[in-house]
Amino acid sequence: MARDNLSPHYQLACRWVPWLLAYTGARVGEIAQLRAEDVMKVDGVHVLNITPAAGSVKTGQYRHVPLHTHLIDMGFLDVAEAKGNGPLFYASEAATRRTDKASKSLAEKVGQKVRDMVREVGISAADVEQPNHAWRHRFKTLSRRWGLDSEAAHHMQGHATETEGQDYGSWPVERLSAEIEKLPRYEVKALQSS
Numbered sequence: 001m002a003r004d005n006l007s008p009h010y011q012l013a014c015r016w017v018p019w020l021l022a023y024t025g026a027r028v029g030e031i032a033q034l035r036a037e038d039v040m041k042v043d044g045v046h047v048l049n050i051t052p053a054a055g056s057v058k059t060g061q062y063r064h065v066p067l068h069t070h071l072i073d074m075g076f077l078d079v080a081e082a083k084g085n086g087p088l089f090y091a092s093e094a095a096t097r098r099t100d101k102a103s104k105s106l107a108e109k110v111g112q113k114v115r116d117m118v119r120e121v122g123i124s125a126a127d128v129e130q131p132n133h134a135w136r137h138r139f140k141t142l143s144r145r146w147g148l149d150s151e152a153a154h155h156m157q158g159h160a161t162e163t164e165g166q167d168y169g170s171w172p173v174e175r176l177s178a179e180i181e182k183l184p185r186y187e188v189k190a191l192q193s194s
Helices: 008-024 028-032 069-073 076-083 092-097 106-120 131-145 150-157 173-180
Strands: 039-042 045-050 063-066
Touching (some): 028 106, 039 076, 045 173
16 A cells, blocks of 8 residues: 655554564554664674663663564565664654654654554554554464463563562573564465565
């Protein structure tokens, strides 16, 4: 579906934000505020660095979320590399000239554009009330279905831990990557014919 009326950044967001939400279970704002430099390699694993340095993170702490190989195979690393640095889904110039304190954040606007696109393709509020947030619920459901370690899934989604002891230590990215790869690829027939 052509979105010629959208800026290139919003077109990129409509293409990639739903995929990133599906494979990470992250909050839409955390994905919408990603910068090219937040797509990195840590200990040999391609990750998203979800960090307060890019914008709001509910926990106030950074976390690495491995990229599912389907995202890599579809070319997401190339998108980040082509950008070089700065926000992936909105113009960095917009952030510097924005002065209206009452306006919504740029990441929120990205989320709105993605939600509008979902509505445009025919998914109504009766079908899915909060389409961007619904990915978090789906990620948790699929995590259970495919046997992801529940602590790892909590960590990747940025959920609070159940006990203080679960806050101890860190998660090796190679271990998180093994967990994320338990999720099967999303197969979208319309995309397979192109």
